[in-house]
Amino acid sequence: MQGVIVDNPASPSAAAAEFVVLAPYLAGLSPEAADIVGMMPIGSVNETLLAALPVAGLAPPRKLVAAVFLCDPFLSGRRLFERLRARGVSGVVNLPTTSLVPPGVYRQALTAAGIDPGAELAALGEARQSGLEVMATVASYDQAARAVEAGVATLLFHPGTPTGEAALDLRLVEGVVASIGRIRSMPQRPRVALYRHPGFGGRLAPAGDLVEDVLDWAVSAPRVGVEAASPQPV
Amino acid sequence: MRSPSSSVRPSTAYGAADWLKGNDGKSDGKPFLIGAAIGTGMIAKAAERGGADFLLALNAGRVRVMGAPSIACMLPIHNANDMVTAFASAEILGKVSVPVVFGASAFDPRADLAELVGRVTADGFAGMANFPTSIHLDPLLQAGLARLGLGFEREVDMLRLAKQAGLMAIGYVRTAEQAELMADAGVDVICLNFGWNIGGRESLPSTVSLDEAAADASEIFERVRRRRPHIFCVVEGGPIDTPENAATVCQAGQADGYIGGSTIDRLPLEAAVSDATSEYKSVNVLSRRLEAIQDAVLGQGRRYGLIGRSPPLREVVQLIDRVAATDMTILVQGPNGVGKELVAQALHAGSRRAGRAMVAVNCAALPRDLLESELFGYEKGAFTGAARTRIGRFEEADGSTLFLDEIGDLEPQLQAKLLRVLEAGMVDRLGSNQSRRINVRIICATNRDLTQMVAKGAFREDLYYRLNKMEIRVPSLAERIEDIPLLVEHFLQSTVPAVNENVHSVDGPALRALMAHAWPGNIRELKNVLERAAILCDGNRIGLAQLPRFAETSRPAEPREQVAGAPPPSPADSGAQTEREWILDALRRHRFRRGAAAEELGLARKTLYNKMRLYGLG
Known part of the structure; x- marks a missing residue:
């Protein structure tokens, strides 16, 4: 299936796609900025999402997956998931995600505070209990294995952030192909969608051949001083 | 330096409002600065009262008081700049006299820094600090941000703009290179941050020891002062969780001050709230102990208003405790003035009906006709003068308890009606042919001997047995x-x-x-x-x-005749069940003249006094 990640559910890209990942927090960010500052305090991912969702009663895109931040210490997951369902959302994906935080002191500190991929998987489990489809963002085979072990059947493979150095990025892509190959051979046979990060260009094509679904960047272009939709309390 | 706010009263202390101007570059001319990184008005005011020279309004302070660890300030759960503006404007600006510094995030590429500085200035903040900051991130993330133009250098640019706007600037740094960049940008204060603070329930592990922190501070501050000798250098975070630790690092590291975050709000707040709650919890325990002591002294019936520790009263209290929670109909018997209504109230108070008031009717106080309408109510026009419908006491007590005092005075006709209520649980208002179901617990009281009245035909036997499912006899004072x-x-x-x-x-x-x-x-x-x-x-x-x-x-009463030379009666001889009763009988006989009682009992006066005290007899 062909999916797109958008900031606006009414965009033409969303209308043409088979599935849509709605991530309004990304509005005005570049794909590279999204990977890093998407995890920074530049706004509330979840409140912005609720503000951007179609009004209840209107037909949402074919398959609408909401990008949610699941490590919010003030989040009432069940309440958020119920509201998402009521607004026509069929599934959730953990974006932005701590899975993209590289190993180091910062990740250790986050983990010590309970802000880690394990917490996100637990919240995804709650989303599933609320009747939503769940998709887990992973950036490695190990993360994929933990997600599948936690009962997640659909994965969104994030290739990481391109460095801009061709040789380095090529090695990154080789790693992506290898990881996806291993995931495909898992006995649980999870369904895998590949996020075709624009920063890698066509270099991700071999990885795209290995998966059922692809997700392309279709967020509105970066602008300085862009005002996001007024956030709604979660 | 700007005044923090036009509405702020002028500071009379040598605080942060003056320390920049007053600094002559000599170390002995510098005050030791204390900054408080806070997130609420209450803590801001408390920190000011404690002597803080300046306040930093940080999103980290806000998430801390909301119950999250400081590191949550780095997450996409709010817009840091909007959050700080909101709480500081509402709770702090204009309400404190020390300068308030805005903790600003430069992460968002969509934000125009000049516009942000302008807004902070217009809002009345005295300065800006780069917080939340990329210095907390690992090198890989810092490099990623730098590639995007969103890294530490953007934070430096932001503070440069702040200085140009006439604001005070506090540069958060972790390395010597960062400190030099900030110093070159003209910031007023370098804050060497050692990472997230240890200590408290939400603490994070520190990767820096106190010695390492002191060594880092010493080296970095020396490098900074080589470029800007007059710059203020302060420390924060990591292993510094007490004033003693702060003193150690500041002294060894030649720091000019300390900025406290969780060490001045969450840590002491957690401890204080925990201690205070514990103390109030203890009040409850003490209160229960006091109740137990009062029970021991005044008897367990004290809570019902039944004062005393005598065996007959203890029996009454035990019965009340046993049957109060049931819906059983109770007959309370005893002479006038012994507290039968208190017993009824105790039975009601211990029942599940206690949420509603008990309804009490004295059956002897009203003539028959009046009592009938009082108990059962009447419909409008039921009799001459019944100008409107009125519900009776039975209906009034629906869901509660009806106490019928002096039940022995109830006339036979009303006895029959009462029996119907007890049997059917239905009540008929006078003048109505519609029965109403009620749920009432009946407690009756009388000073008359109902069994004799039944024998004489003055009281219905069937009603007596209905009422007397359980009898509580309240002893006379004698x-x-x-x-x-x-x-x-x-x-x-x-x-x-x-x-x-x-x-x-x-x-x-x-x-x-x-x-x-x-x-x-x-x-x-x-x-x-x-x-x-x-x-x-x-x-x-x-x-x-x-x-x-x-x-x-x-x-003194005449002593009882005693056979000359006969030994004094013992507890066994007197037939008394206990020594207490044996002594009490003697005391009664001698009208509580202890000398005479002791003599009769063959006890030394002092022994009798001790035993009386032991048995609660005086």
Whole structure:
């Protein structure tokens, strides 16, 4: 299936796609900025999402997956998931995600505070209990294995952030192909969608051949001083 | 430096408002700065009262007081700049006299820094700090941000703009290179941050020891001062979790001050709230202990207003405890003035119906017709004068308890109607043919012998058995004379002050006279006697002079005839069940004259006193 990640559910890209990942927090960010500052305090991912969702009663895109931040210490997951369902959302994906935080002191500190991929998987489990489809963002085979072990059947493979150095990025892509190959051979046979990060260009094509679904960047272009939709309390 | 706010009262202390101007570049001319990184108005004001030289309004402070660890300030759960603007504008600006510094995020590429600085200036902040900051991130993330133009250099640019706008600037740094960049940008204060603070429930592990922190500070501050000798260098975070630790690092690291975050809000707040809650919790425990002590002294019936520790009263209290929670119909028997209504109230209070008020009716106080309409209610026009419908006491007590006092005085016709209510659970208003279902617990009381009345046909036998599912007999005061001292003490504290607040005790002879009296009017009579005596009392102690009627009975009684040379009766000889009763009987016989009682019992006076104290007999 062909999916797109958008900031606006009414965009033409969303209308043409088979599935849509709605991530309004990304509005005005570049794909590279999204990977890093998407995890920074530049706004509330979840409140912005609720503000951007179609009004209840209107037909949402074919398959609408909401990008949610699941490590919010003030989040009432069940309440958020119920509201998402009521607004026509069929599934959730953990974006932005701590899975993209590289190993180091910062990740250790986050983990010590309970802000880690394990917490996100637990919240995804709650989303599933609320009747939503769940998709887990992973950036490695190990993360994929933990997600599948936690009962997640659909994965969104994030290739990481391109460095801009061709040789380095090529090695990154080789790693992506290898990881996806291993995931495909898992006995649980999870369904895998590949996020075709624009920063890698066509270099991700071999990885795209290995998966059922692809997700392309279709967020509105970066602008300085862009005002996001007024956030709604979660 | 800008004034923090036009509405702020001028600071008289040598605080942050002055320290930049006042600094002459000599270390001995610098004050030791204390900054408080806070997130609420309450903590801001408390920090100011504690002597903080400046405040940093940080999103980290806000998430801390919301119950999250400081590191949550780095997450996409809010817009850091909007959050700080919101709480600082509402709670801090204009409400403190020390400068307030805005903790600003430069992460968002969509934000225009010049516009942000302009907004911070217009809002009345005295300065800006780069917080939340990329210095907390690992090198890989910092490099990623730098590639995007969103890294530490953007934070430096932001503070450069702040300085150009006339604001004070505090540069958060972690390395010497960062410190030099900030110093070159012209910031006023370098804050060397050692990472997230240790300590407290939400603490994070520190990767830096106190020694390492001191060494880092010493080296970095030296490098910075080589470029800007007059710059202020302060430390924050990591292993510094006490003033002593701060002193160690500051002294060894040649720091000019300290910025406290969780160390001045969350850590002391957690401890203080925890301690205070614990103390209040202890109050409850102490209160329960006090109740237990009062129960031990005044008897367990104290909570029902039934004062005394005598065995007959204890039996009553035990029965109340046993049957209160049931819906059982109870017949309370006992002479007038013993507290039958108190027993009924205790039964109601211990039941699940306690949430609603008990309804009480004295069956002897109203003529038959009036009592009927009082109990059952009536419809409009049911009889002459029934101008409107009125519900009766049965309906009024629906869901609660109906206390029928003097049930023995109920006329036969009403006995029949009461029986129907008890059997069917239905009540008919006068003038209505519509029965209404009610859920009422009935408690009755009487001073009459209902069994004799049944035998004589004055009381319906079927009703008697309906009412008498459980009988509680309340003893007369004469049966529990040993409770008189406790009752006297109780009335001295509860009702006597209303008539004479100076009276606080009854002397020995008067108390013995009271204990020697037969009390036909029971507790009610005792209460009246005490109140009357208190009115007559000029001093603070009631004596026989205020109890003329009792003076006669207090005279020594004729000793009982005793066979010459016969040994004094022992507990076994006297047939008494316990030593307490054996002593009490003797005391009664001698109208509580302890000398005579001791002599009869063959006990030394002191031994008798000790035993009386032991058994609560005076």
